[in-house]
Every structure is written in structure tokens, then in C-alpha cells.
Amino acid sequence: MKVKAFIQSNTIFLLLILAFIVSAIFVPHFTSSYNLKNFLLQSTDLLLIATGLTFIVLNGGIDFSVTSVLALGSVVGAYIMALSPLSATPVIAIPVAVIVMIAIGGTVGAVNGVAVTILKIPSFIATLSTQLIFSGLAILFTKKVASRTSIFGLPESFFVLGGEGKAFLVPIIIALFFSALAYWILEYTRFGRHILSIGTNPKASFISGVPVKRVIFTLCLLSGLYAGIASVVLTARNQAGISSMGDSMFISIIASIVIGGTSILGGSGGFKQTLLGVLFITLINNVMNLMGIPWFITMIVQGLMILFAALSDFIIKSRKSFFQAVS
């Protein structure tokens, strides 16, 4: 009985370990230090951005615009560091760029927040629109300043944030720190309690005096800020500002959250789950890459995994509500 309960509540953790062992045995080069390093670095930006989005999902909403923050942050940051007048003095350009990139995330988050709480547009529609708008802006901006789709020539000291050379622990520590911060917020603060209570029952929360609008606005802001930080790390790792950055990433982000076990219906899940989900998805992508499996097959596998994870969540929830109805 206890073993069964343990397996049920730690499914993703056990799957991750299993997948790791299987990969270590069967996939050539998987355990090479180069690959393991690469694997960890690949998971950093995914962890940051998925953590930000988990805030929103816990609340029962969605934020498509996170990938547009990656792109816009990346090109604007790269412009400041490589092309703007500031670029001559990297000591100033780098901190300014980092702050601007995170602020772009905050701005997009605030726009989403206003759209959802004041204009009362469902987050699905609001963030779908802002995703398109800011992704488009990223391309427009790059074309104007560089007449290309990417901006190169960033100062080398900036690459430390992406884990270049000996600094490979830097982005890992950044990502783990912000993941732990999110965990702490959810578990130990009133704000965290409010997120879960709104995600479970917004009406009862409102009547109990929970500042529903303020909480939702703050969540949008947080999601944007986390995407902004992810944009810094990812730009540093790619050593370029790329206007299409994050284009195909959304599926991996959602997959990490859902496979981790956070309910897409809101109210249950958390950041530990998202961390495990991120590692799992990165592992699958990494292994498929090593084995030379074409990207479209990876797509199919990811699709199936999301479907399976979501299905098990819905089955558990619907069974619960069924018993609720009859008992």
C-alpha cells in the first residue's frame, strides 16, 4: 500500500531516474561530461520560463506571451550591447542590457495583467494577442537596427551568464535560485496561499476577501519577469540576439509544467513538479538529439507525452468530481 502511494505521488521523479539510467546505458555519449553539461545548460532557460508560467497555470490561467518576451528581450538587449552607443563600454552596457531585458518582461507582463484584470479579457485571448504583437515587434526592431534577423558581436564577458567555459555553473545557480524563490513564495507566503485558493475556487476566494485582481495582476507580472530573466540567460548562451528566439519553445514549456503534474485547471501542483518536468523534457530532447532522431519525431513524442500527462490529470479530477456528485 505504501509503495503504491509512493509511486503515485512521485511518478515523475521515478520516471526521470528511470529515463536517466536507461539513457546512460543505451545512448552513446550521453554520460560524456560535454553532454551532461550541455543537458544542464539546456534546462536552465526552460526552467526559468516554465517556473514563471507555472505561477499563472496554478491560478487557472495561461500566458502565451512568454516566448515573445524571449525574442524581444534578446534583440533589444543585444542591440544595447553590440550596436548602441553604450556598446563601447561593456561595463555599463551589460548591466543596462540585463535590466532592460528583465524590464521588457515586466512590461509585457503588466500589459497582460491590465488586459486580464481591468479589461477582463480571458488570459487565453489576451496573451495570444500580446504574443503576436511582441514577437512581431522583435522582428521589426531587428530589421530596423540591424537589417537582419539576428544581432551578433556581443561582449564576451556577457557570455558568463550563459555558462560559457568555466562559468557553466552560473546560469544553473541563477535558474535554481529563482525556482527555489518561486517554491518559497508558494509554500510559505500569504501570496502563495492566495494563488492556490483562487486557482481552486475564485468565487469563494473573492468572498473571503482575497484581492483576486491584485493577485492575478502580480502573477502576470511575475511570469513576464521570469521570461525576462530567461531571455538574459538564453541570449548569453546563444551569444546573439535572435528575433525568432523561443519560437518553438512553448510546447516544451507547457510539456514541462503538465508532465510535472501541475493541473492545467489550476489549484494544484507546484514548482518542484515543474523542476522535475523541465529535467524530464530536456532529457528526452537531449537523448533524441544524440540519437539523431529527426525533430519531427521529437514533436510527435512530446505531443504524446503531454496528452498522456493531461489525460491522467483529467481522469483523476473527473473521477473526483464524479464522487463529489454522488456522495
Place this chain on the structure above:
Amino acid sequence: MKDLLTIKDVEKSFSGVTVLRNININLAEGEILGIVGENGAGKSTLMNVLGGVYIKNKGSMTLDGEDYNPLTPKEAKDNGIAFIHQELSLFSNLSIAENMFIEDFPKKKIGGINFKSIVRSSDEYLRNYGLDIDPKEKVENLPMGTRQVVEIIKSLMMNAKIIIFDEPTTSLSKPEKEKLFETIRGLKRKGVSVLFISHIIEDVLTLCNRIAVLRDGGLVGTLNTEDANQNEIVRMMVGRELSKVYPEIEKEIHEDPVLEVTGFNQGQTLKDVSLSIRKGEIIGLYGIIGAGRTELAKAIFGVDHIDSGTVRVNGHLIDSLSPQTCIEKGMAFVTEDRRIEGLLMSKPVRNNITLIKINDILNRLGVINRHVEKEFSDKMVDSLKIKVSDADIQPMLNLSGGNQQKVVFGKWVINQPDIFILDEPTRGVDVGAKFEIYSIIGQMAKDGSGILFISSEMEELIGVCDRILVMKKGRISGEVVRKDFEQETIGNLAL
């Protein structure tokens, strides 16, 4: 009369905990059998075993002389057992006719539903039961009582031999209730058997031929209604003599008003409503369904917007009315529907109890002091006698109705409010828990709170309140003070 259904030595347990044991009940053809018991006594579980939702662990059941072991609700339905739930299972956005045929729509040759035919046959069925309504009417436009009758007709249409009613009278007005009873007696005459689950002992005594009493998962006994009386049934249900229905609490009513509501207007629902509650006073708010009582409560608490009106707490005007400002000023609101508006059903008891209080147990960073939180929640669980195995992990879903309601009270009482707005606080709660809830209310008043007590049960208002206001069509139609309390006076003001 021969027995239609026999339940013999039935036992049911969930993960090692026995919730039903040694149940022996038989039901004759055309008999109305009442099933009473406190919340958690096992009534619903027994009915779910009958209805194929749960599968029994031991014992046997026979239906019409044959072994009966339903594995799914559908199997039970096919065997002629219909279940009318507390929350009706009609689709309110569809018409009556669509609802009646939803399980098996007659199709036209080229596909598509033959609407003409379902409207025609529905009309016939409705007429047979003396309902003069258009089958094309949407269910959401029907009063509760009519919806119930529609559901009954639907189950008869499917040749039900036994109809199980689960607390059917809780949301009905008095005339609606009488009409329902008449319909059930009609079923009896047609040879249909009825299992009637209820908290309201009076109803059971009026309607049923025999009464089975359950307690703690076991059958205490079965009585013939002629030999039964209220006191005896209550004693069997709770296992002790309940001498008093209402607690006697010595309290003092002060002069100064704690809550003043003036000139409330809201569309067609509230018209120029004013009231004032003094410190220590319990005011009842009576009226028929649709009179605007719940709407008034929600408007005072800032849940819904008003066109005009003001609220003063202890003489201070509340600027912008919202649940948040009301709570800050010391108000509390126990909502009518605890599942939808009161509780986080999938969350543990503790998170629910401390949802509001949490504001007082934070450090400057907004971090919850879990130690203090646990102390507060344990204290509430103790003092309100909430039955829970582990308040930290057990979700609300697993608690009985009475205990859920106590948690709703707990989350407000913990905040020691000056004003308590209670909307049907004893609905779906058993006798024992009712007494406890009246005691909580009395204690709050004794401690100096003002209480607005909304109820459709006039008796409890008469038993508990100092003053009763009556609402009718969005207006306060009258006020009766304690010494003039009389059912007729109050009832006339409401109609």
C-alpha cells in the same frame, strides 16, 4: 404486499474503514420508506450501493426475487432504480422535452433529432402528471419544485420501479413541498416504491409508511410511522435524548447599532431596503424564495454591486463596498452554497479555516507563521467539534455536510467579527449539528456581535432570533418582535 427489494447483511468499507455494516432493510411494492440519520450515518453510501455507484463488500440484495448486484449506475437504472439527487441532474440550459429524452433521442430518418415527436410525447407525460407547462420551456426558467417533478416524470418514463429521493425538500417552498408529497403519494398508488432520505423528521412522519433509522453506518431500527414520534426518532438518530432543539443563551442587547444599512436599491431585486442591527442582537430575515434575501446579503457584503445605498459599521461609513473592505471592518458572510461560494473543496481543512485569519499571522515579508496557523486551526477544529482525521491533509470533499458547514463557520468565527451575515446556515445539516450551529450563533451574539440570520425555516428563526424581518419582492414587508412571534403573522407578511 410482497417485498420488491430486500437488502440483507450488506457491508461496505473504504480503505479499511467500515462505513456500512449489517444493513437489513426490505421495501414492499408501493411502499414509501423513510431513511433518516445524521450526516455521516451512511444514508448516502447505502443509496450509492443500491444505485450501482459503489459496490458492496458483503451481503446480498434481491430485486423482484432475483439477485441484484449493480456494478454501474446504468445497470441500476436498467433494473428500474431511479435516483433523484439533492442537486438535480437536469440540464438547465436545455428544454424540458430535451431533458426528458436526452438519454435516447428519437432520430429522424436522415439523422438529427426528431424534435416534434419529443415535444409531443413530453407534453403528454407532463399533462398526465397535472403539469400545465410548455415542454419547450428551458429548465432554468422553472421553479425548483417543478424541476423536481420533471425529474420524477423522467424516471417514470424509464419504467422506474423504485425511486430514491435524496433530501428532496431542502430547496422547496412549503406549497411546493406539499405538491411533491402529493406526487409521491400518487407514485405509491401506481405501485412504485419510494425510498425517501431526509433530515427533516416532520416530512418523513407525514409522508412515509415506515421509517428506517441509521446511525454510524448501522441500522438502529425500523419503525412503523403510526408507532413513531419525533422524539423517539431523534433519540435513535443521535443515540441520546435531545431535550432542547434551541440552546438557551443569556445575552444582552446593547443600544448602539453595529450595522446600519440604508436605502439599498439594486435593479428589480432590491427596493429601498434599510435595516439596522444592534450589538448582541440576532435578526431573522424571512421570505419566500425569490424575495431578495440572498441578494440583499450579497449586496451588503459587497459581492454584488448596488445602484444606491450605504452601509455603516459601528457608525463608520464603508466607502467602497467589497468583501475585502467588509472583512476589514469586521463583517463575516456565511454563504448559502458552501461548495460554490464558501469552501476550497479540494484543499485541506486547515487551508480553509485560516484563509481569512492568515492576514494576522504574517511577518513583514508576508510569510505565514505556520506554527501559529496550526494553533489557530486546531483550536477551531476543537471548539467547533469538527470531525476530521487530519486537518492538514484531509480535503473538504471527504467531510460530511455538517462538518463542512462548521468549517465555513470556523473560517469566519476565528476572525471574531462584529457582524455575522448567515445565509441558510443550517441547510443540509443534521439535527445534532444544527443545535451546535445555533449555539455558535448564540455565543457570537453573547460576545457582542450583531447577527443577520437568513432562513427559509420559520421555526428556527422563531427559536433563535430577537426580531424577524420579512422580505417580499425585494422590499422589507414587515418586522415582528419576539413577543409577537407567530407563524401566521410572519407567513402572511411573506406572501
